[in-house]
Amino acid sequence: MWPVILIASLGCYALKLTGLSIPQRVLDRPRIRHIAALLPVSLLAALVAVQTFGSGQSLVIDARVAGVAAAAVALALRAPFIVVVIVAGAVAAGLRYLGLAA
Amino acid sequence: MSSTDLVTPEWAAARRNIVRDAAGIGLAVGAYGIGFGALGVAAGLSLAQTMALSLLMFTGASQFALVGVLAAGGGTIAAALTALMLGIRNALYGLRMAPILKVTGLNRFVAAQLTIDETTAMALAHEETEFDGRASKLGFWATGLSVYVFWNLATLIGALGAGALGDPKAFGLDAVIPAAFLALLWPRLKGREAWAVAIVSALVAIALTPVLRPGLPVLAAALVAIIAGYRSRQALAPLSQAARDAETGARDEDGAAPGGGPA
Numbered sequence: 269m270w271p272v273i274l275i276a277s278l279g280c281y282a283l284k285l286t287g288l289s290i291p292q293r294v295l296d297r298p299r300i301r302h303i304a305a306l307l308p309v310s311l312l313a314a315l316v317a318v319q320t321f322g323s324g325q326s327l328v329i330d331a332r333v334a335g336v337a338a339a340a341v342a343l344a345l346r347a348p349f350i351v352v353v354i355v356a357g358a359v360a361a362g363l364r365y366l367g368l369a370a
Numbered sequence: 371m372s373s374t375d376l377v378t379p380e381w382a383a384a385r386r387n388i389v390r391d392a393a394g395i396g397l398a399v400g401a402y403g404i405g406f407g408a409l410g411v412a413a414g415l416s417l418a419q420t421m422a423l424s425l426l427m428f429t430g431a432s433q434f435a436l437v438g439v440l441a442a443g444g445g446t447i448a449a450a451l452t453a454l455m456l457g458i459r460n461a462l463y464g465l466r467m468a469p470i471l472k473v474t475g476l477n478r479f480v481a482a483q484l485t486i487d488e489t490t491a492m493a494l495a496h497e498e499t500e501f502d503g504r505a506s507k508l509g510f511w512a513t514g515l516s517v518y519v520f521w522n523l524a525t526l527i528g529a530l531g532a533g534a535l536g537d538p539k540a541f542g543l544d545a546v547i548p549a550a551f552l553a554l555l556w557p558r559l560k561g562r563e564a565w566a567v568a569i570v571s572a573l574v575a576i577a578l579t580p581v582l583r584p585g586l587p588v589l590a591a592a593l594v595a596i597i598a599g600y601r602s603r604q605a606l607a608p609l610s611q612a613a614r615d616a617e618t619g620a621r622d623e624d625g626a627a628p629g630g631g632p633a
Contacts, residue, residue, distance in 0.1 A: 270419065286461050288468050288482050311452060313555055313572045322584070360544070
């Protein structure tokens with residue numbers, strides 16, 4: 269596990285340093301900026317989906333779905349991060365405790 | 371400080387406000403740090419490995435992604451690639467920050483590590499001409515120091531706490547991971563294009579889950595952003611659009627609503 273942690277950390281640092289170091293005109297193109305702004309949206313949305321429904325290579329509907337739905341409601345109500353994740357965990361754990369979901 | 375850097379009462383007051391805001395953002399980010407520390411340990415990383423990510427990688431969304439993909443059995447290469455792709459925007463922030471910070475020598479290497487959503491947002495919250503650029507610079511450095519300290523302290527607290535929790539699933543931690551990603555995504559969902567990219571990316575990742583190894587569907591979904599960004603004919607974002615998005619996120623956070631995290 270250590271190699272991936274160190275290599276990915278070094279890579280992330282290199283990205284930060286590159287931005288500070290290279291001439292502005294190299295990366296300063298509208299398309300690149302636009303893609304860079306959309307990339308986190310795409311990756312985070314995919315992560316939400318896969319981590320909510322995925323289990324290895326299969327798709328399952330279990331207590332996580334209810335937990336994430338509750339988190340979305342909390343976010344819509346502008347709850348702070350810590351409340352959002354506690355709500356998600358509590359809803360999923362509660363449904364499992366009551367035997368209502370896997 | 372040279373003799374031209376006289377501390378006027380106006381600058382003294384502005385400086386106080388900037389430092390206070392920086393401390394507030396650091397505290398708000400701490401909530402994410404606790405979440406990250408707990409998830410890291412629950413996902414099977416050691417305390418030292420979890421701390422290494424916060425100390426060395428120091429960019430929240432990438433850290434969450436690395437841990438999340440590993441926990442889902444995605445393999446180390448997919449985990450690292452996802453983290454790196456999420457880190458690309460920090461390069462764009464650096465590009466924007468370079469003419470403001472004008473850092474050279476060792477300072478540049480320190481500034482690089484602190485170039486994240488929150489610091490860029492706080493620096494850009496001030497006009498570049500404000501107090502001869504000192505407001506922007508202080509916004510960056512004060513926020514960087516504050517977020518770095520609080521993020522790492524919070525990671526430690528979360529990691530120690532999770533070790534004491536026991537079975538992660540009984541506490542719904544497998545629901546906490548996607549909820550954390552949703553909270554990171556939320557402040558970026560501004561406008562029709564962002565929503566469309568998010569929904570299509572989620573559907574692509576779901577559709578590919580049964581056919582690709584874990585971790586790869588998320589990477590494949592990144593193509594949605596690349597295609598959408600490349601094809602987009604809408605009025606293209608001004609220079610710091612990504613940074614401004616983050617700025618709004620950081621401000622939301624300041625106002626006790628969830629923001630982007632130290633992403």
